[in-house]
Amino acid sequence: MSKTTETTKKAAAKKAELGPTMSGSEILVACLEREGVDTIFAYPGGASMEIHQALTRSKIRTVLPRHEQGGVFAADGYGRATGRAGVCMATSGPGATNLVTGIADAYMDSVPLVAITGQVAQSMIGKGAFQETDIYGMTLPVVKHSYLITDINDIPRVVKEAFHLAQTGRPGPVLIDLPKNVQQARTQPVFPKTVNLRGYNPERRASDIELNEIIGLIEKSERPVLYIGGGIITANASDELRRFAEATQIPVTSTIMGCGAFPETHPLSLRWLGMHGAAFANWAVSGEYESRNSASEPMRKVAHGADLLLAFGVRFDDRVTGKVDKFCEGGTIVHLDIDPSEINKNKPANLPIVSDVKYALGRLADMIAERPIVKKFTAWHEQVAAWKAKAPFGYVVTDEVMKSQHMRDHLKGRENEVILAQMAIETLYEMTQGEALITTGVGQHQMWSAQFYKFKYPRQLLTSAGLGAMGYGYPAALGAKVAFPDKQVIDIDGDGSFLMNVQELATAHIEKIAAKAIILNNQHLGMVMQWEDRFFAGNRGHTYLGDPLNRKQIYPDYVAVCQSFNVKAERVIHRKDLRPALQRMLDAKEPYVLDIIVPYCEHVIPFIPANRTVADMIWQP
Ligand SMILES: Cc1ncc(C[n+]2csc(CCOP(=O)(O)OP(=O)(O)O)c2C)c(N)n1
Numbered sequence: 161m162s163k164t165t166e167t168t169k170k171a172a173a174k175k176a177e178l179g180p181t182m183s184g185s186e187i188l189v190a191c192l193e194r195e196g197v198d199t200i201f202a203y204p205g206g207a208s209m210e211i212h213q214a215l216t217r218s219k220i221r222t223v224l225p226r227h228e229q230g231g232v233f234a235a236d237g238y239g240r241a242t243g244r245a246g247v248c249m250a251t252s253g254p255g256a257t258n259l260v261t262g263i264a265d266a267y268m269d270s271v272p273l274v275a276i277t278g279q280v281a282q283s284m285i286g287k288g289a290f291q292e293t294d295i296y297g298m299t300l301p302v303v304k305h306s307y308l309i310t311d312i313n314d315i316p317r318v319v320k321e322a323f324h325l326a327q328t329g330r331p332g333p334v335l336i337d338l339p340k341n342v343q344q345a346r347t348q349p350v351f352p353k354t355v356n357l358r359g360y361n362p363e364r365r366a367s368d369i370e371l372n373e374i375i376g377l378i379e380k381s382e383r384p385v386l387y388i389g390g391g392i393i394t395a396n397a398s399d400e401l402r403r404f405a406e407a408t409q410i411p412v413t414s415t416i417m418g419c420g421a422f423p424e425t426h427p428l429s430l431r432w433l434g435m436h437g438a439a440f441a442n443w444a445v446s447g448e449y450e451s452r453n454s455a456s457e458p459m460r461k462v463a464h465g466a467d468l469l470l471a472f473g474v475r476f477d478d479r480v481t482g483k484v485d486k487f488c489e490g491g492t493i494v495h496l497d498i499d500p501s502e503i504n505k506n507k508p509a510n511l512p513i514v515s516d517v518k519y520a521l522g523r524l525a526d527m528i529a530e531r532p533i534v535k536k537f538t539a540w541h542e543q544v545a546a547w548k549a550k551a552p553f554g555y556v557v558t559d560e561v562m563k564s565q566h567m568r569d570h571l572k573g574r575e576n577e578v579i580l581a582q583m584a585i586e587t588l589y590e591m592t593q594g595e596a597l598i599t600t601g602v603g604q605h606q607m608w609s610a611q612f613y614k615f616k617y618p619r620q621l622l623t624s625a626g627l628g629a630m631g632y633g634y635p636a637a638l639g640a641k642v643a644f645p646d647k648q649v650i651d652i653d654g655d656g657s658f659l660m661n662v663q664e665l666a667t668a669h670i671e672k673i674a675a676k677a678i679i680l681n682n683q684h685l686g687m688v689m690q691w692e693d694r695f696f697a698g699n700r701g702h703t704y705l706g707d708p709l710n711r712k713q714i715y716p717d718y719v720a721v722c723q724s725f726n727v728k729a730e731r732v733i734h735r736k737d738l739r740p741a742l743q744r745m746l747d748a749k750e751p752y753v754l755d756i757i758v759p760y761c762e763h764v765i766p767f768i769p770a771n772r773t774v775a776d777m778i779w780q781p
Pocket residue numbers: 601602603604605606628629630631653654655656657658680682684685686687688
């Protein structure tokens with residue numbers, strides 16, 4: 161062999177690894193192993209069973225969910241909890257379409273996810289074959305990228321690219337659709353070690369000139385606020401954020417996606433903002449106004465909000481901004497994000513910067529350490545403290561609760577016996593010392609979880625924020641618990657949401673995944689009921705989940721449901737039983753469900769109705 165050929169081969173070996181002859185399915189699994197995948201949530205069928213066969217010979221743990229939606233939500237939970245792509249798989253047709261909601265969820269919340277689908281053989285594509293759906297086409301608007309593999313030799317490159325795309329820059333879901341004939345074909349694979357994607361450059365860094373402009377704006381400002389989101393968590397930038405916030409003494413509010421990015425127990429924390437966020441956070445951003453009863457009345461300002469909004473890793477979601485032109489009206493807006501398509505999308509920025517937020521915050525903190533900001537914002541801190549004292553998150557046993565059927569039927573009208581959802585969450589927070597990893601369903605319980613559990617560390621709250629997909633909580637808890645078996649993982653769920661993926665109790669039991677769930681059971685689709693009360697004079701439009709012919713009975717009987725899955729469960733109705741029951745749940749070394757019966761007539765407060773302003777905020781419990 162000539163010297164040059166030898167060098168070329170050595171160079172090629174550095175870039176790639178040549179494997180033995182294998183089937184497409186085996187190559188796929190070998191690629192997953194090379195990406196460090198330890199768990200796949202996969203439900204088989206005709207078009208994916210070849211891959212399952214290959215998985216039986218792999219060290220990768222295959223968890224069999226009991227519904228593909230459970231599988232994709234579990235993978236999503238794994239992805240959120242770890243920052244590494246969660247992996248799920250389904251067969252073609254109905255298996256693939258059952259993944260769509262989870263893929264959309266990962267897209268909306270920028271979660272790293274790789275979804276693999278079996279596809280009918282290439283010769284059958286477009287023929288309306290049995291279980292053929294164009295999952296590539298169907299998911300196009302909700303993926304970061306997608307592939308339909310038509311050549312077995314492409315599998316290693318595609319898988320490498322898929323993981324790279326899912327996990328870098330602004331993360332998101334990537335779909336790989338693999339036809340059955342490609343799974344069955346055989347070849348000698350070449351596994352690349354690097355990725356080369358022309359035009360994809362996820363590494364962007366703000367210049368010192370841009371960052372200096374931020375410092376200049378801070379020095380000029382009297383009332384700065386940091387508005388931070390999921391981008392901080394994705395970028396693993398919590399430490400840098402804390403350094404920067406402490407060095408500048410700028411108060412920090414977050415989106416729900418950003419909960420835990422900055423410790424909510426920190427004196428500078430303004431908790432989270434938006435429709436059901438803290439009144440003091442909304443005031444700090446947009447100013448305090450006299451309450452008005454209708455949008456046609458003028459807005460009368462009581463106190464100024466932020467004159468400088470440092471919006472880092474956020475997307476000005478409508479659930480945060482309400483009527484967007486009134487959001488931080490008059491304030492200077494710095495919008496820093498890794499994704500240029502977010503800039504000026506929902507709210508124009510005065511200073512737009514495209515950058516990795518970890519780099520930007522770290523560099524800002526360094527620059528400030530060298531040349532400290534002298535301003536102390538004393539008057540601003542006094543105002544913020546006054547707002548915090550005026551409107552903390554709170555709750556009361558309302559007249560409606562006292563008059564409710566639950567009070568009559570189950571508690572003989574005794575106020576001191578009733579458990580409010582908020583109380584249950586607050587108690588859980590105390591008993592877990594705020595350390596548990598929490599997932600949620602979607603609804604009132606989700607908002608109360610964010611209000612009454614204070615999140616201390618990033619990736620601690622896993623919730624379907626952008627899509628708002630009911631049924632997310634328990635499967636996501638399974639995914640998180642698989643990733644962190646030693647952590648206390650608790651799904652705080654609603655009765656409606658929990659029922660949507662109740663079959664995953666089987667996965668929990670059979671796979672020995674000790675995720676816990678508390679169901680805040682109000683027998684209603686509580687959040688929709690709240691809107692009915694506010695906007696439809698309380699007319700119930702199919703929001704009751706119990707049995708209308710037997711309203712005294714709690715329906716369904718979740719304890720019996722759990723028993724049938726061999727999952728331990730208890731029902732709690734009286735306040736005095738709450739703590740001991742929670743303790744038993746926390747002590748359990750196996751999956752455990754606590755069905756906590758709560759009244760349905762509570763509303764989540766604060767509340768800024770959709771597309772309204774901080775002047776329309778209802779904040780007194
Ligand atoms: C898949 C899905 N379907 C419908 C909705 C609309 N929706 C939002 S909240 C909600 C009520 C949820 O009820 P539950 O899980 O019992 O929670 P609660 O509000 O009672 O705490 C509904 C139906 C949704 N978000 N997701």
